[in-house]
Amino acid sequence: xxxxxxxxxxxxxxxxxxxxxxxxxxxxxxxxxxxxxxxxxxxxxxxxxxxxxxxxxxxxxxxxxxxxxxxxxxxxxxxxxxxxxxxxxxxxxxxxxxxxxxxxxxxxxxxxxxxxxxxxxxxxxxxxxxxxxxxxxxxxxxxxxxxxxxxxxxxxxxxxxxxxxxxxxxxxxxxxxxxxxxxxxxxxxxxxxxxxxxxxxxxxxxxxxxxxxxxxxxxxxxxxxxxxxxxxxxxxxxxxxxxxxxxxxxxxxxxxxxxxxxxxxxxxxxxxxxxxxxxxxxxxxxxxxxxxxxxxxxxxxxxxxxxxxxxxxxxxxxxxxxxxxxxxxx
Amino acid sequence: xxxxxxxxxxxxxxxxxxxxxxxxxxxxxxxxxxxxxxxxxxxxxxxxxxxxxxxxxxxxxxxxxxxxxxxxxxxxxxxxxxxxxxxxxxxxxxxxxxxxxxxxxxxxxxxxxxxxxxxxxxxxxxxxxxxxxxxxxxxxxxxxxxxxxxxxxxxxxxxxxxxxxxxxxxxxxxxxxxxxxxxxxxxxxxxxxxxxxxxxxxxxxxxxxxxxxxxxxxxxxxxxxxxxxxxxxxxxxxxxxxxxxxxxxxxxxxxxxxxxxxxxxxxxxxxxxxxxxxxxxxxxxxxxxxxxxxxxxxxxxxxxxxxxxxxxxxxxxxxxxxxxxxxxxx
Numbered sequence: 001x002x003x004x005x006x007x008x009x010x011x012x013x014x015x016x017x018x019x020x021x022x023x024x025x026x027x028x029x030x031x032x033x034x035x036x037x038x039x040x041x042x043x044x045x046x047x048x049x050x051x052x053x054x055x056x057x058x059x060x061x062x063x064x065x066x067x068x069x070x071x072x073x074x075x076x077x078x079x080x081x082x083x084x085x086x087x088x089x090x091x092x093x094x095x096x097x098x099x100x101x102x103x104x105x106x107x108x109x110x111x112x113x114x115x116x117x118x119x120x121x122x123x124x125x126x127x128x129x130x131x132x133x134x135x136x137x138x139x140x141x142x143x144x145x146x147x148x149x150x151x152x153x154x155x156x157x158x159x160x161x162x163x164x165x166x167x168x169x170x171x172x173x174x175x176x177x178x179x180x181x182x183x184x185x186x187x188x189x190x191x192x193x194x195x196x197x198x199x200x201x202x203x204x205x206x207x208x209x210x211x212x213x214x215x216x217x218x219x220x221x222x223x224x225x226x227x228x229x230x231x232x233x234x235x236x237x238x239x240x241x242x243x244x245x246x247x248x249x250x251x252x253x254x255x256x257x258x259x260x261x262x263x264x265x266x267x268x269x270x271x272x273x274x275x276x277x278x279x280x281x282x283x284x285x286x287x288x289x290x291x292x293x294x295x296x297x298x299x300x301x302x303x304x305x306x307x308x309x310x311x312x313x314x315x316x317x318x319x320x321x322x323x324x325x326x327x328x329x330x
Numbered sequence: 331x332x333x334x335x336x337x338x339x340x341x342x343x344x345x346x347x348x349x350x351x352x353x354x355x356x357x358x359x360x361x362x363x364x365x366x367x368x369x370x371x372x373x374x375x376x377x378x379x380x381x382x383x384x385x386x387x388x389x390x391x392x393x394x395x396x397x398x399x400x401x402x403x404x405x406x407x408x409x410x411x412x413x414x415x416x417x418x419x420x421x422x423x424x425x426x427x428x429x430x431x432x433x434x435x436x437x438x439x440x441x442x443x444x445x446x447x448x449x450x451x452x453x454x455x456x457x458x459x460x461x462x463x464x465x466x467x468x469x470x471x472x473x474x475x476x477x478x479x480x481x482x483x484x485x486x487x488x489x490x491x492x493x494x495x496x497x498x499x500x501x502x503x504x505x506x507x508x509x510x511x512x513x514x515x516x517x518x519x520x521x522x523x524x525x526x527x528x529x530x531x532x533x534x535x536x537x538x539x540x541x542x543x544x545x546x547x548x549x550x551x552x553x554x555x556x557x558x559x560x561x562x563x564x565x566x567x568x569x570x571x572x573x574x575x576x577x578x579x580x581x582x583x584x585x586x587x588x589x590x591x592x593x594x595x596x597x598x599x600x601x602x603x604x605x606x607x608x609x610x611x612x613x614x615x616x617x618x619x620x621x622x623x624x625x626x627x628x629x630x631x632x633x634x635x636x637x638x639x640x641x642x643x644x645x646x647x648x649x650x651x652x653x654x655x656x657x658x659x660x
Contacts, residue, residue: 064444065395065429072415078407078604081414085402088432097444099395099427102418114394114427219608245608252610274408275608278549278575280582 006049015043026307065097066301067115069133071122072103076244078274079290080121083143086294087119094302103129112137117301119143120152124187139311141301143293145188153304155296155315159192162286162319163270166240167200167208169284170266173327175238178266179209179229181222181250183242190215193242193270209233213242219249219275226253237265238327244271248279251326267326281325293317336379345373356637395427396631397445399463401452402433408604409574409620410451413473416624417449424632433459442467447631449473450482454517469641471631473623475518483634483643485626489522492616492649493600496570497530497538499614500596503657505568508596509539509559511552511580513572520545523572523600539563543572549579549605556583567595568657574601578609581656597656611655623647 012022017040025032025040032040068087070080088098099115111118111133121143123130134140140152163180170178180197183190197208213225222241226249229236239254241247247269251261259265262281269276272285296317303309342352347370355362355370362370398417400410418428429445441448441463451473453460464470470482493510500508510527513520527538543555552571556579559566569584571577577599581591589595592611599606602615626647633639 065427068430077411081407081411084411084414084430085432088430092432097395097429098432100398100414100418100430102415102422102428219610223610245604248608248610255610274575274604278578278605279609280549280553280578280585 006047008049010047011040011044011049014047015040063114063116064095065099065115066091066298066305067099067101067111067118067133069101069118069120069129071124071127076271076273079244079271079288082290083121083294083297086291087298088294089291090295090298091302094306096302098298101129101133110136117141117305119297119301120146121297123147139301139304141297141304143297147188151312153300153309153311153313153315155293155300155317157288157293157317157319159189159270160196162321163193163196163240164200165321166268166270166284166286167197167204169321169323170238170240170268170327171204171206173266173329175266176206177209177233177235178206178238178240179211179226179233179236181213181217181225181239181241181243181246182210183215183217184212185215187215190242209236213246215243217241217243217246217249219246219252222246222249223253223256224249226250227257230254230257230259238268239266240268240270242270244269244273245275247283247285248275251279251281251283262325262327263329272322276324279326284324284327285322287320287322289318289320336377338379340377341370341374341379344377345370393444393446394425395429395445396421396628396635397429397431397441397448397463399431399448399450399459401454401457409601409618412620413451413624413627416621416626417628418624419621420625420628421632424636426632428628431459431463440466447471447635449627449631450476451627453477469631469634471627471634473627477518481642483630483639483641483645485623485630485645485647487618487623487647487649489519489600490526492651493523493526493570494530495651496598496600496614496616497527497534499651499653500568500570500598500657501534501536503596503659505596506536507539507563507565508536508568508570509541509556509563509566511543511547511555511569511571511573511576512540513545513547514542515545517545520572539566543576545573547571547573547576547579549576549582552576552579553583553586554579556580557587560584560587560589568598569596570598570600572600574599574603575605577613577615578605581609581611581613592655592657593659602652606654609656614654614657615652617650617652619648619650 008019012019022040025037091098117139118133119141120133123142123146134150142154145154182193197210201208211225211229213221239250241250250267254261254265267283269283269285272287276283276285300315304311338349342349352370355367421428447469448463449471450463453472453476464480472484475484512523527540531538541555541559543551569580571580580597584591584595599613599615602617606613606615630645634641
């Protein structure tokens with residue numbers, strides 16, 4: 001007995017729709033009304049249509065790899081390396097290699113012939129490589145959302161919840177006048193930090209004094225901002241530093257101002273890393289669990305490639321609060 | 331007019347040798363006596379033999395990628411990320427992708443069908459993945475030498491010269507009794523640090539007090555080693571820390587012992603990174619220039635793949651001394 005494979009065309013004929021509409025509907029591309037999408041899925045299920053597994057196998061055989069784009073400008077390289085290793089580990093479980101993408105060059109052929117899909121981590125509005133990646137003709141998953149209209153999957157972190165946890169933590173350890181060094185700019189992250197500080201202050205009737213520092217602030221810039229903050233407002237008894245890697249500057253400025261860090265002055269960071277773990281004292285920080293984040297991004301892309309989930313699915317990634325001596329009164 | 335391409339077989343016939351011997355001779359594989367190698371090269375040049383460019387193009391077309399293996403256990407992730415970006419940049423100039431390799435799994439096909447060549451960075455004797463990589467059937471370049479007999483290219487750093495520069499620097503800034511926290515184990519790097527300390531001490535008639543710390547020491551372990559060292563030998567007026575990322579621990583212990591770091595007590599690190607740049611004060615260190623190191627490794631592999639250089643070529647990579655406040659008496 002021969003079983004004929006049900007094709008996309010069979011589903012399209014049964015539904016009275018074009019092949020591309022049926023494809024969009026089954027891939028959850030968002031261009032198709034939800035009612036149509038449901039009807040197409042029912043017809044496909046009724047016919048026993050297996051979503052495109054032959055084409056998927058073919059596509060995998062042709063490249064067997066996914067691409068990984070990381071921001072080059074950032075200072076958080078140990079974060080991105082951990083993330084990359086996580087993505088490699090997860091992709092390997094599906095037999096896929098991870099190609100580390102550099103800046104686009106003419107030397108290369110089109111991306112779609114080289115990879116089955118793309119991971120684009122922390123896509124910044126200013127990164128000129130990103131639009132081309134999002135338009136390369138293969139499924140894309142971004143780590144954090146891309147600030148523009150685009151059809152892709154995303155794995156996102158709840159930055160409002162993690163800053164709330166830090167503010168609750170310093171309050172629980174005695175802080176009554178916390179300051180926040182917030183990154184400049186209108187990135188989703190910077191906006192989340194500022195609006196969270198405002199809403200937390202209103203809820204607890206505790207003012208949060210916000211000062212701006214560069215998006216990629218150096219420890220020196222954080223130190224100078226802290227020095228000015230303490231000179232203007234000596235009642236400040238805690239400083240939370242937004243930008244990654246800059247919190248040791250807060251520590252240095254507080255010590256230089258004669259504050260007893262961890263006892264009458266608390267220091268914390270919105271991003272954990274080498275700098276916060278190796279400082280003296282070590283600094284309380286939000287661990288964004290980069291290896292697991294990389295795994296989650298790769299897992300979503302694999303699910304999209306295997307058509308186990310819609311191409312525009314959004315998933316959430318958990319963080320953890322790492323409390324250390326900089327906020328723990330002995 | 332048609333020009334017939336001179337093949338490896340033509341060279342073998344003219345030389346009266348087997349094709350594999352001629353291939354070994356032209357690739358500089360080391361299995362062929364130097365005299366034979368020279369004779370084969372002369373014959374090949376005389377016939378106008380172009381080393382295997384057709385086969386090379388074919389091989390490139392089949393994968394278009396090189397693999398990159400990094401140690402996962404190490405803490406120096408920002409170092410390796412910089413190195414990886416450098417390698418990607420250089421490989422791109424030849425139209426090659428860089429595949430980030432994870433742990434070997436059964437899910438994957440043989441490496442030789444997926445990549446044209448391999449970069450194996452800091453191959454450690456204990457890394458179980460390394461022997462398989464070195465035997466994958468494609469050209470290999472290691473970053474630092476592999477501690478075992480193997481035919482591959484390597485890019486190496488002069489660790490004796492960089493420690494000598496650090497010792498000369500602290501001596502030039504007043505240190506008369508330096509200590510060295512040397513990594514345990516018999517890696518090429520650990521051995522170079524210990525033997526250099528001994529020879530420098532003999533040359534300058536200045537004792538260098540060497541203490542062992544773990545190969546991947548934490549700042550806490552470096553702090554404890556420093557505390558013990560200062561308790562045993564209060565005349566110590568400088569400490570150079572071997573393991574990457576641990577030097578802030580030396581700094582913390584020195585400050586806790588009441589030493590004025592940068593003035594009457596100098597601190598330096600054999601490896602630069604986030605931890606040394608962001609500490610207070612920032613710590614003098616050897617910058618191993620990881621991005622350029624990655625470029626150099628990829629460049630050597632590209633040269634070997636293009637048969638522009640022998641498969642066992644060794645190249646040297648330069649470091650730079652970054653002097654900072656921890657060793658500069660104001």
